[in-house]
Amino acid sequence: MEIRRMRREDLTQAAALEEKCFGADAWSMQAFADALEDENALYLTCIVEEEGLIAYCGIWRSFEDGDITNVAVDERYRKKGFARLLLRELMQKSAASGVENFTLEVRESNLPAIRLYESLGFVTEGIRKNFYRNPNENALIMWKR
Numbered sequence: 054m055e056i057r058r059m060r061r062e063d064l065t066q067a068a069a070l071e072e073k074c075f076g077a078d079a080w081s082m083q084a085f086a087d088a089l090e091d092e093n094a095l096y097l098t099c100i101v102e103e104e105g106l107i108a109y110c111g112i113w114r115s116f117e118d119g120d121i122t123n124v125a126v127d128e129r130y131r132k133k134g135f136a137r138l139l140l141r142e143l144m145q146k147s148a149a150s151g152v153e154n155f156t157l158e159v160r161e162s163n164l165p166a167i168r169l170y171e172s173l174g175f176v177t178e179g180i181r182k183n184f185y186r187n188p189n190e191n192a193l194i195m196w197k198r
């Protein structure tokens with residue numbers, strides 16, 4: 054298993070995993086491609102030999118704040134610590150380039166994700182009413198400062 058930056062050759066697998074996880078709300082392949090070109094974005098992937106990409110996460114930086122926008126792990130590889138490993142690496146790399154605070158939004162019913170973020174030190178600081186569609190749902194706004 055290798056953790057490395059997302060590359061253009063990963064885009065098809067990343068967009069396919071995104072679609073599986075988020076359906077109608079999924080980012081397009083073009084959105085990932087744009088992220089790879091943007092110096093304020095950092096995308097990391099988990100690559101395993103027999104499968105290729107099995108997980109990714111991404112962050113967009115704005116001065117000392119980093120907004121974690123995408124986190125996804127292939128269903129067959131969940132609950133093995135990949136998301137936590139990837140996010141730790143993402144935050145370490147971001148901190149090394151000056152990010153001090155991390156934030157993200159999560160569906161209030163998404164307990165696996167909320168537990169994951171809490172285990173990394175994130176706390177809920179606010180709620181955005183009806184932030185999500187398909188289905189309508191509130192977002193928790195979490196921060197790790």
Ligand SMILES: CC(C)(COP(=O)(O)OP(=O)(O)OC[C@H]1O[C@@H](n2cnc3c(N)ncnc32)[C@H](O)[C@@H]1OP(=O)(O)O)[C@@H](O)C(=O)NCCC(=O)NCCS
Pocket residue numbers: 074124125126127130131132133134135136137138158159160163164165166168169170172
């Ligand atoms: C949320 C998600 C990224 C977690 O990935 P993962 O690799 O399975 O998570 P990890 O194995 O690193 O788990 C780390 C911690 O998260 C929590 N967690 C993960 N899955 C959980 C579950 N099904 N139920 C409860 N807690 C869970 C636990 O606290 C776990 O720590 P532990 O194993 O010591 O108990 C994964 O379920 C996923 O891709 N979901 C679909 C996409 C999604 O919802 N992304 C987040 C959008 S904001």
